[in-house]
Amino acid sequence: MNTHLKHALPAWTWFAGLTLVFVILYAPILSALVFSFSVDRFPSLDITRFSTKWYAQVFADARMLEALKNSLAIALSTALVATTLGFAAAYADFRFRFFGQRMVLALALLTPTVPIAVLSLAMLAFFSRIGLSGTVGSIIVAHVVVATPFAMAICRLRLEQLPREFETAAQNLGATPGQALRLIVLPHAAPAIGAAALIAFAVSLDEYAIAWFVGGLEQTVPVTVLNTLQGQVDPTIHVIGTLAFAATLSMVFAAQMLLLRSTKSHKNKEVSP
Amino acid sequence: MSVLSAKVRLRRRAWFALWAAPLPIWFALFFMGPMLLLIAMSFWSVQNYRLTPDFSLSAWSYVLSLDFLWSTFWRSYGLSLISAALVSLLAFPASYAMAFLITPARRLTFLGLALAPFFTSYLVRIYSLQVFLGEGGVLPQLFHSVGLSGASLLNSYTALFLGHATLTLPVVLVLQTLALGNVDRTEMSAAVNLGARPQHVLRHIILPAARPGLSLGVLFAFLLSYAEFVSATYLGGGVFQTLPILLTDLIRGGQQWPRAAVVSLLMMAALMLTSLVTVAWAYRQKGN
Numbered sequence: 001m002n003t004h005l006k007h008a009l010p011a012w013t014w015f016a017g018l019t020l021v022f023v024i025l026y027a028p029i030l031s032a033l034v035f036s037f038s039v040d041r042f043p044s045l046d047i048t049r050f051s052t053k054w055y056a057q058v059f060a061d062a063r064m065l066e067a068l069k070n071s072l073a074i075a076l077s078t079a080l081v082a083t084t085l086g087f088a089a090a091y092a093d094f095r096f097r098f099f100g101q102r103m104v105l106a107l108a109l110l111t112p113t114v115p116i117a118v119l120s121l122a123m124l125a126f127f128s129r130i131g132l133s134g135t136v137g138s139i140i141v142a143h144v145v146v147a148t149p150f151a152m153a154i155c156r157l158r159l160e161q162l163p164r165e166f167e168t169a170a171q172n173l174g175a176t177p178g179q180a181l182r183l184i185v186l187p188h189a190a191p192a193i194g195a196a197a198l199i200a201f202a203v204s205l206d207e208y209a210i211a212w213f214v215g216g217l218e219q220t221v222p223v224t225v226l227n228t229l230q231g232q233v234d235p236t237i238h239v240i241g242t243l244a245f246a247a248t249l250s251m252v253f254a255a256q257m258l259l260l261r262s263t264k265s266h267k268n269k270e271v272s273p
Numbered sequence: 274m275s276v277l278s279a280k281v282r283l284r285r286r287a288w289f290a291l292w293a294a295p296l297p298i299w300f301a302l303f304f305m306g307p308m309l310l311l312i313a314m315s316f317w318s319v320q321n322y323r324l325t326p327d328f329s330l331s332a333w334s335y336v337l338s339l340d341f342l343w344s345t346f347w348r349s350y351g352l353s354l355i356s357a358a359l360v361s362l363l364a365f366p367a368s369y370a371m372a373f374l375i376t377p378a379r380r381l382t383f384l385g386l387a388l389a390p391f392f393t394s395y396l397v398r399i400y401s402l403q404v405f406l407g408e409g410g411v412l413p414q415l416f417h418s419v420g421l422s423g424a425s426l427l428n429s430y431t432a433l434f435l436g437h438a439t440l441t442l443p444v445v446l447v448l449q450t451l452a453l454g455n456v457d458r459t460e461m462s463a464a465v466n467l468g469a470r471p472q473h474v475l476r477h478i479i480l481p482a483a484r485p486g487l488s489l490g491v492l493f494a495f496l497l498s499y500a501e502f503v504s505a506t507y508l509g510g511g512v513f514q515t516l517p518i519l520l521t522d523l524i525r526g527g528q529q530w531p532r533a534a535v536v537s538l539l540m541m542a543a544l545m546l547t548s549l550v551t552v553a554w555a556y557r558q559k560g561n
Binding site for chain 1: 369474475
């Protein structure tokens, strides 16, 4: 760090900005946690008493449990397929030179910039034309499209840290392409594959627009939350939120740890820009 | 020998296809397919309440001639642009602190903490904001206790902006911090050693060098806010009718799919144009 570097404003102003931003980011999450334990129906500063009654209510709600089952099934399948597709594409891009390579990359990476309402409309139209709308399967297929770009980017960045010669050297020494992949590439990419799966899972678990449009009567947890937003104040949202935050935050942090640890162990290796 | 090599070649090609093909096939079927259908659908017609494949411009001419569509279009565009600029300004001091005032090891932790909320229940965070800002909520209560009006803060641009910030801050913080972190430190030190004042270093070295990343931050904040409909509905309270709200209303209302397709394509066109202009500006060579 350049200690002699003077800044345009005193240090505390920059740190005040940092604090403010983190308050904005985490206050809604913390308030969901606090109010999920408050007995009061309406969340305010004067909390009468803490209790777990809203938690009991959520776990006794058959509709909510059904939605949770749907959400988990969809997120698990999405993570599996998206990670497979993402890794395959990342590996193909890393290992081979082929016609249309940039186009494939652009196609996958531009998907997240399509507004979710537009994508939802397109998906709904498409799935109702082929008679699949209103099924859990159609939500999975659509979520794979949304989650794969993240999975691919994570795997591709990790592969970039693997010196290209390693795989060819293994093959020159008599390994088949399959063996080189299994013994050299996969162990190197394993943390990224794990991280990609966690992120894909979190993305699917949190997605509400496509699930709302395409799912019909098959509700996921975020869709039940969306339906509640339209209605009355409902303290059980705080419970669902707290559980969702706990689940997704721990997955995202686990993914970050995986990536960070693996990057550290390769620090002295050359990383191309 | 030639039979063998043909076999080897075939096997190699199959091995290559095994990795290269799955993603393009999936995206061609389930991304390009729906998007192309959307384009086609904008030319279809609705006859006796049934969507019928056709080549008709009626949806286009109907939508494009609606005055309220254009006012919604520009309101949507303007609101997201303002939010993108404000979120970027809000994030800048924090990104600066992460890039220049803390150690690189800590920077990664902070970046991780900043990015994590992006992947966690956006709807619940909006719900939290809704009860925070609503009548009798935490913020109005606080304002009331210091003698200000305790009225609901919902259905205002402030509420909408907080919703946009909730959505876009993580992405903007990461892009800005990476951009600032990549600014050449030796150039900064050299300027200081030559007697440049800190304000000059910020304006003439840091900001120009970080321009691509900072512009991408504004662009992503814009893209996300522009596409967003939950904050606009539940925090803006429908005071701010935006294109995505119009779109969800059209679809939920049923039957008007060709019109909804036209609105979607207009949104896409606006996004693409804005992205192209921003990226071109961000990566323009210095000195032009």
